[in-house]
Amino acid sequence: MQAIAPLEAFLLERLFGQADAIREFSSAVERAEHGPRRQCRPRAFLLLLGPTGTGKTEMVKLAAQFLYGDACPDRLERFDMGEYQHADSVLRLLGSPGQPALLGAAVDRLKLRGGGILLLDEIEKAHPDLLTVLLSFDDARTTMADGSTKDLSGCYVIMTSNLGAAEAALMANCGYSAIRRKVVREAEAKLRKETVARFTSVIVMNILSFDVQERIVRRLLETEIALQSGHCRRHLEIAGPGVVTFLIGKGFSPDMGARHIRGIVERYVGDALRLYSPNRCSPDAECEGEGLLGDRWTRGLVIEVQADALVSLPLRRSDAFSELLARHGALTAPTPLLS
Numbered sequence: 415m416q417a418i419a420p421l422e423a424f425l426l427e428r429l430f431g432q433a434d435a436i437r438e439f440s441s442a443v444e445r446a447e448h449g450p451r452r453q454c455r456p457r458a459f460l461l462l463l464g465p466t467g468t469g470k471t472e473m474v475k476l477a478a479q480f481l482y483g484d485a486c487p488d489r490l491e492r493f494d495m496g497e498y499q500h501a502d503s504v505l506r507l508l509g510s511p512g513q514p515a516l517l518g519a520a521v522d523r524l525k526l527r528g529g530g531i532l533l534l535d536e537i538e539k540a541h542p543d544l545l546t547v548l549l550s551f552d553d554a555r556t557t558m559a560d561g562s563t564k565d566l567s568g569c570y571v572i573m574t575s576n577l578g579a580a581e582a583a584l585m586a587n588c589g590y591s592a593i594r595r596k597v598v599r600e601a602e603a604k605l606r607k608e609t610v611a612r613f614t615s616v617i618v619m620n621i622l623s624f625d626v627q628e629r630i631v632r633r634l635l636e637t638e639i640a641l642q643s644g645h646c647r648r649h650l651e652i653a654g655p656g657v658v659t660f661l662i663g664k665g666f667s668p669d670m671g672a673r674h675i676r677g678i679v680e681r682y683v684g685d686a687l688r689l690y691s692p693n694r695c696s697p698d699a700e701c702e703g704e705g706l707l708g709d710r711w712t713r714g715l716v717i718e719v720q721a722d723a724l725v726s727l728p729l730r731r732s733d734a735f736s737e738l739l740a741r742h743g744a745l746t747a748p749t750p751l752l753s
Contacts, residue, residue, distance in 0.1 A: 464619025467671025
């Protein structure tokens, strides 16, 4: 396992606009990793609060990646509590006659692998009876319907919630400390103050400002272009900063955060390149094999803004560059340019 000291830097490189939350989260994990093991307690019992799309789940996934490396997929068990809103939810998770306990099986898998992270997303959506069970995890034990007891002492138990998100969205111009106090008070009102006090740490994600969301657009656009380039098997370029400006104009949302932006980037870039999908190719030699087809100039595409959309056009050499190459014998004739 890697040393925990670089965790904060690792998260800061990958999660924008959350320096305060990352510092609190990293500190909680560091105490759990290097501090004394406490009897009848999980490694850490954490509550992550804040608006949707601010990186709560992503931070947990990144922490698992940092802590467990290639074993990360086997050391993180995630439940979307929005799927457990009804009265039978308790039976689904804790088991019933003839039905295995989903939660018990997840804890067993983590125990066999030496511990890990149990992530329960959006706990406010869970059925009230189930929520009562989940919030008892601070003693590192829970009992299944068949009477068996599951030990959580080797696990991080992390819950996320959007409680207080509406109030936080109205405080976009306030400082982090004020937003944090407001969100925590809202969580205490909904979950009860004594319940919130059970958590080792309560971490509040900040609202994503316009500048932060613009940085996120740039990062997502880089990732999407790399993905689409491999899929289309063509060199892809962005025409200029106008593409980022266009996407942030379409995607900026104070209350939806990065989740909305991701959909916007995928939609508009995907629309620009939909005619170049290899699935549209006829089965000739040019559409077979692996790797990029042709070089930058003969098969490359440039993505730019036209009207209210992104479009992809063939990438061409400039007239001046073509003439220069022609003079040096690299070309027999200049190639027309798409400027």
